[in-house]
Amino acid sequence: xxxxxxxxxxxxxxxxxxxxxxxxxxxxxxxxxxxxxxxxxxxxxxxxxxxxxxxxxxxxxxxxxxxxxxxxxxxxxxxxxxxxxxxxxxxxxxxxxxxxxxxxxxxxxxxxxxxxxxxxxxxxxxxxxxxxxxxxxxxxxxxxxxxxxxxxxxxxxxxxxxxxxxxxxxxxxxxxxxxxxxxxxxxxxxxxxxxxxxxxxxxxxxxxxxxxxxxxxxxxxxxxxxxxxxxxxxxxxxxxxxxxxxxxxxxxxxxxxxxxxxxxxxxxxxxxxxxxxxxxxxxxxxxxxxxxxxxxxxxxxxxxxxxxxxxxxxxxxxxxxxxxxxxxxxxxxxxxxxxxxxxxxxxxxxxxxxxxxxxxxxxxxxxxx
Amino acid sequence: xxxxxxxxxxxxxxxxxxxxxxxxxxxxxxxxxxxxxxxxxxxxxxxxxxxxxxxxxxxxxxxxxxxxxxxxxxxxxxxxxxxxxxxxxxxxxxxxxxxxxxxxxxxxxxxxxxxxxxxxxxxxxxxxxxxxxxxxxxxxxxxxxxxxxxxxxxxxxxxxxxxxxxxxxxxxxxxxxxxxxxxxxxxxxxxxxxxxxxxxxxxxxxxxxxxxxxxxxxxxxxxxxxxxxxxxxxxxxxxxxxxxxxxxxxxxxxxxxxxxxxxxxxxxxxxxxxxxxxxxxxxxxxxxxxxx
Numbered sequence: 132x133x134x135x136x137x138x139x140x141x142x143x144x145x146x147x148x149x150x151x152x153x154x155x156x157x158x159x160x161x162x163x164x165x166x167x168x169x170x171x172x173x174x175x176x177x178x179x180x181x182x183x184x185x186x187x188x189x190x191x192x193x194x195x196x197x198x199x200x201x202x203x204x205x206x207x208x209x210x211x212x213x214x215x216x217x218x219x220x221x222x223x224x225x226x227x228x229x230x231x232x233x234x235x236x237x238x239x240x241x242x243x244x245x246x247x248x249x250x251x252x253x254x255x256x257x258x259x260x261x262x263x264x265x266x267x268x269x270x271x272x273x274x275x276x277x278x279x280x281x282x283x284x285x286x287x288x289x290x291x292x293x294x295x296x297x298x299x300x301x302x303x304x305x306x307x308x309x310x311x312x313x314x315x316x317x318x319x320x321x322x323x324x325x326x327x328x329x330x331x332x333x334x335x336x337x338x339x340x341x342x343x344x345x346x347x348x349x350x351x352x353x354x355x356x357x358x359x360x361x362x363x364x365x366x367x368x369x370x371x372x373x374x375x376x377x378x379x380x381x382x383x384x385x386x387x388x389x390x391x392x393x394x395x396x397x398x399x400x401x402x403x404x405x406x407x408x409x410x411x412x413x414x415x416x417x418x419x420x421x422x423x424x425x426x427x428x429x430x431x432x433x434x435x436x437x438x439x440x441x442x443x444x445x446x447x448x449x450x451x452x453x454x455x456x457x458x459x460x461x462x463x464x465x466x467x468x469x470x471x472x473x474x475x476x477x478x479x480x481x482x483x484x485x486x487x488x489x490x491x492x493x494x495x496x497x498x499x500x
Numbered sequence: 501x502x503x504x505x506x507x508x509x510x511x512x513x514x515x516x517x518x519x520x521x522x523x524x525x526x527x528x529x530x531x532x533x534x535x536x537x538x539x540x541x542x543x544x545x546x547x548x549x550x551x552x553x554x555x556x557x558x559x560x561x562x563x564x565x566x567x568x569x570x571x572x573x574x575x576x577x578x579x580x581x582x583x584x585x586x587x588x589x590x591x592x593x594x595x596x597x598x599x600x601x602x603x604x605x606x607x608x609x610x611x612x613x614x615x616x617x618x619x620x621x622x623x624x625x626x627x628x629x630x631x632x633x634x635x636x637x638x639x640x641x642x643x644x645x646x647x648x649x650x651x652x653x654x655x656x657x658x659x660x661x662x663x664x665x666x667x668x669x670x671x672x673x674x675x676x677x678x679x680x681x682x683x684x685x686x687x688x689x690x691x692x693x694x695x696x697x698x699x700x701x702x703x704x705x706x707x708x709x710x711x712x713x714x715x716x717x718x719x720x721x722x723x724x725x726x727x728x729x730x731x732x733x734x735x736x737x738x739x740x741x742x743x744x745x746x747x748x749x750x751x752x753x754x755x756x757x758x759x760x761x762x763x764x765x766x767x768x769x770x771x772x773x774x775x776x777x778x779x780x781x782x783x784x785x786x787x788x789x790x791x792x
Contacts, residue, residue, distance in 0.1 A: 136675045136684050139645050141665070367664040370646050374639040381637045381703075384598060386625035386710060387656045395658050 142365045144358070153354065160350030165343050181339060188346040188414045190454045191353045195407035197434040197446035198356055199400040204432065205440035206364055207396050208376030209293075213301030214404050215428035216308050217276040219418065221405030223312075224271040226325035226418040227262035229336070233329045245327075246320045256318040265332055276405030277398050284397040288390045293379075302425050309423035324419025331413055342414065349410045353447070356403055360443050363399075372396055373441075433472065437479050439486025448487055544611035544628060544713055546576045551714055551744045557596060557606030558768075566592045567603065568768035574714070579740040581755045581776075582748045584765035585788055590748045591634060593765070594716045598631050599624045610714070626656065630712030634719050636699035640692030644683050644702060647691050648674050651706035674709070680735065681705035696723040704735070714744045721754050733757040752776075764788075 145153060164187075167179035196218055204210050230244045239248040243255060261267035283304060287297060315321040328336050335341060363369050374382045375389050382389055412418045421427075430453075438449020453475070460468045483490050544551065552574040559567045567589045574580050582590055595601035597608060599621040608616040616624060625631075639647050652670055654660070666674070678684045681701040686694065691702060700720060707715055720736075721729045729751070736758050739745060749755055755762065755776060762779050764772045772782045779785050 136678060136687070138666075138671050138674060139643070139688050363662070366662050367649070368658065368661040370639075370642060370650060371661055373641055374650055377639045377641050378637045380600075380621075380633070381639065381706075382650075383621040384625050384631045385651045385656075385706065386622055386653075387650075388620070388622040391658045392661075 144361045144365050153358070157351075157354060160354065161347055164346065164350075168343055169339060181342065184339075184342055184346050185414060186458055188342070188349050189411065190451055191346075191349045192407045192411040192414070193431075193434065193454055194447040194450040195349075195353050195356055195410075196404050196431045197438065197450040198353070198360055198443060199403035199407070200431050200435045201440060201443055201446040202360055202363070202372075202396055202403075203400040204435060205442070205446070206369060206376065207372045207393060209393065209397070210295075210298045210432065211301045211397075211400070212298045212425065212428045212432060213305040214400070214431050215425075216305040216423050217280060217401040217404035218408035218411070218427075218431075219308075219312075219420070219422040220276045220279060221272045221408030222412040222418040222422060223319060223325075223408075224262075224268055224275055224405070225409035225412045226328075227259060228265060228268035229328040229331060229413060230320075230325050231259070231262045232331060232333075233327065236329050237327070244320070244325075246315075246323065247318075250315060258318065272405055272409040273402050276401045276408075280398045280401030281394065284394045285390075288393045288397075302428065305423050305428050306425050309420045312420040312423060320419070322420060324417060325412075326417040326419075328413065328416055336413055337416075345410065345414050349414070352406060352410060356406075357443065357447070363396075364443065368392070430472075433476050435486075437475060437483075437486055439483075439488030439490075442486070442488045445486050445488035452487065543613075545613045546611050548612045549575055550609075551576045551578075551611060552597070552746070553607075553609040553612075554593075554597075555607045557593075557603045557608060559592065559596065559601060559603045565768055567596065570606070570765075570769050572763065572770060574744055574746060576713075576744055577741045579736060579745045579747065579758060579760060581759040581762045582746060582765060583750070583752075583755065583762060583779075584771070588765040589768040590765055591718060592768075594631060594718055594746075594748070597624075597716060598629060622656070625710065625712075628711070628713035629716065630707035630710045630714070631716045632700075632703050632707055632718055632720055634722070636696065636703050636723075638691040638694075638699050638702050638706070640690065642691060643688050644678075644691055644694070645674070645687045647702055648677060648705055648709050651709035653709065653711045677705045677708050680708065682731070697725060697728045700724060701728070701732075704732075708739075712743065715739070715746070717745065717747045717749075719749055720747065721749065721751055729754055730757075 164179060164184070167177055168181070168184050171178045196214060199217075200211065200214055203214075233244065235242060237245040237248075239245055241248045243252065247255075261271055283301075287300060292300065311317055312319045312324075313322050319325075330336055331341065364372070371382065371387060371392055374387075375392060379389055408418075408422070434449040434453050435446040436449070437453055438447065439445025453472070456471065456475075457468060460471055479486060485492070550573045552572075554570055554572045557567055557570045558565065570589070570593065572593075582593075584590055592601060596603050597616060599616065599619055602617065610616050610624075610627060610629065614627065616629075619627070639650065642650070649666065652666075652674070654664070654670070675684075678687065681704060683694075683698065683702060683705065686698070691699065694702060700723065704717070704720060707717075721732050724732065733754060736745060736747065747755075747758070759776050761773060762776050763770055764779050764782075764785050766784075766788045771788065772779045772785050774782075
């Protein structure tokens with residue numbers, strides 16, 4: 132039998148052009164943005180305002196969530212409408228640390244966070260013991276969303292809950308968590324959450340330099356997660372995920388146990404959201420239970436759909452487009468923002484099933500012909 | 501007892517021990533049987549001449565008995581055809597064998613030692629039972645190559661997949677199967693863009709990549725052209741012997757080409773069994789097919 136057949140080469144993580152773009156993005160985040168913000172004088176045309184730094188930093192956190200959503204929804208076909216919970220859990224873990232960093236500088240000059248003094252608590256609740264240490268906090272940021280996702284995912288996937296049922300349960304999960312965090316006795320600051328942060332690892336939090344460090348860290352994290360996600364989807368693991376999305380029964384009868392695959396990508400995705408939340412809180416300066424509201428989780432899915440599912444770069448673009456439009460519209464025409472969001476979602480679903488990235492690819496292909 | 505006899509006896513014992521060492525005792529003797537390894541756990545034991553064994557299997561859905569005291573067995577290397585009217589329980593039987601459906605009662609054994617009812621779908625597939633669905637089921641968003649690569653017999657855990665690299669032996673095997681299923685010039689095509697018949701072939705190819713001991717094929721030639729059907733028949737006849745096959749099909753001319761023994765299922769149990777001519781001459785078979 133002739134086997135002169137050449138088999139296709141292994142899919143690459145990034146093409147040459149992709150790597151170039153990646154390096155450019157890296158330089159923009161690590162060098163250009165800091166220079167434009169801190170070195171270029173304020174009057175200059177090229178100055179990057181503190182407002183812009185805060186906005187882009189925030190959107191990069193959202194982009195990490197959209198990336199995480201793409202792995203679980205775009206590639207594995209599991210629509211989660213509860214990713215806001217993981218984002219908020221990471222944020223709360225960081226928030227607790229920042230609350231402890233306030234020390235005695237709060238309004239009541241007490242060792243305890245202000246809201247505990249207000250509630251007349253005499254000592255720190257047990258779940259706050261780790262929050263004095265930064266290292267332990269870093270561990271919590273990964274572990275808490277990871278463990279919650281693992282336990283939830285294990286039972287959901289083992290019971291073979293799929294499709295819209297899974298989406299509804301995730302939505303219920305984040306809503307239930309929101310109600311729990313709203314309560315004062317759970318020790319998470321009730322509906323006010325945590326705010327008035329002063330320091331992070333002993334350094335004042337609101338200075339331009341600290342903000343820029345957080346901005347660069349967020350950018351590096353986004354780029355790092357992007358590379359990691361590219362590596363995942365270029366491996367056979369990524370193709371098994373897509374196979375689960377397209378024909379789960381064939382995956383099972385090919386000898387794969389889908390539970391392990393679904394659970395692993397679900398937990399990875401949740402941890403990514405948790406890290407995004409932890410980077411978000413010190414930049415925005417507040418975390419409260421409204422981050423867990425069902426609408427927030429739905430928004431993550433919208434960014435992903437607008438940018439283009441199963442493309443990784445698409446959701447990042449989508450997060451920037453939608454949130455950019457949001458910050459512009461909520462200032463210029465606040466009453467129209469929600470209509471705009473709704474219309475955008477409908478238009479994308481109807482006319483751009485592959486999102487903005489899909490449209491660009493289509494146009495490029497058309498141009499080549 | 502005389503010293504002669506003692507010496508004679510000692511000589512004989514020694515001679516026998518020598519023979520046993522060389523494995524040359526006439527009947528195999530006690531030594532041969534004594535330490536012969538029984539099939540290790542998890543390995544299919546076909547020494548009793550059966551690779552698949554169903555006994556008194558019953559399952560009902562909402563009171564409807566889809567399978568009713570079904571008993572059936574298949575020999576290693578056999579190609580068994582299953583026919584029967586719609587609703588006879590053919591697909592349900594495959595669901596039971598592959599772990600998709602749990603029977604209410606009965607036993608299902610793979611070889612003499614493996615109780616299939618104790619395992620899940622993925623484990624059963626790993627043991628060496630491959631299944632082709634009635635409706636061709638391939639990964640439409642992946643290429644033909646990627647479809648086959650996923651089906652390849654290898655470690656199928658999460659970490660193993662993350663760090664998987666195709667080695668040259670596996671690449672050769674993939675190329676060989678691509679030729680066997682006549683898709684060598686469609687390697688990089690999306691499986692979703694293949695014709696119906698080609699999808700059927702791809703799914704059969706994916707089964708072959710798993711290198712299963714037993715193949716369950718649910719209507720493998722549905723939607724194929726006459727030429728494709730003839731090629732499929734050829735393929736199945738070459739597979740026979742090394743693999744055991746169970747083929748459910750409605751196409752009688754296809755069955756005539758490939759069949760040795762045909763089993764007729766009706767109302768969830770075996771109605772008749774024999775060569776195609778025998779079962780076609782059977783009064784009861786004619787009755788269920790032509791109606792009463």
